[in-house]
Amino acid sequence: MENHEKDLQKAIKKLQNTREGNKLNDTREIQDGISYVIKDSKYQKTIEVDHSFNNIYISFNNNFYCCKEPPPIPTIMLTSQKYFSKVSNGTILGSDLIISVNSFVDDDGTPIEAFPKLYQYFNLYINGVIQQNGVGSVDPFQLTIKNGSILDKDDPISLEFVMTNTL
Structure with missing residues (x-):
């Protein structure tokens, strides 16, 4: 797996943790909780995430990724x-x-x-x-x-x- 794919997975995990109410030290919210900027201190990279309209949009190293929001946890x-x-x-x-x-x-x-x-x-x-x-x-x-x-x-x-x- 290439490094940028690992970083992308790490960003998605951080986003999920943030959305569940666990505020991370290296994450800050902008635009009323719709978008997040994740600054990864290990890789010195910034990952911007927008999860509006039931999708997650990730901009990473000038590449644009889109994926569906994770499925809900089953009851x-x-x-x-x-x-x-x-x-x-x-x-x-x-x-x-x-x-x-x-x-x-x-x-x-x-x-x-x-x-x-x-x-x-x-x-x-x-x-x-x-x-x-x-x-x-x-x-x-x-x-x-x-x-x-x-x-x-x-x-x-x-x-x-x-x-x-x-x-």
Whole structure:
């Protein structure tokens, strides 16, 4: 990468820092915050930056550069899906309890056909108490509870799948 490209990237980074409210010692604002002059003490060069009209315009060493403003930082939102069943809906295999996805209903009481395939994590509640990691495992079609054979048949089972959505 040529030196002027490195300097240009450095200028853009300084501009981003300045626009986020971090005032730099070697930067001064002009024209009511629309333009910046960045004096780089290391390279003894002046870089003029104007970010009006949602663009960044950079004049550097008598060359003119234009690029789009950096994209906004995405907003990440957590969502969850909850499903409910009872121990009595499962079958015992060895000491484990296996509950088919068809035995679960959603918040509206509608039977479900598959658990989510993409999720960040899931919470397992037995009789309203959250369980530690490793007690349960899920695949799209069933929940397996280790040593679930000791549970009371009337204990409610709740599964909460937590997903992230980017806005």
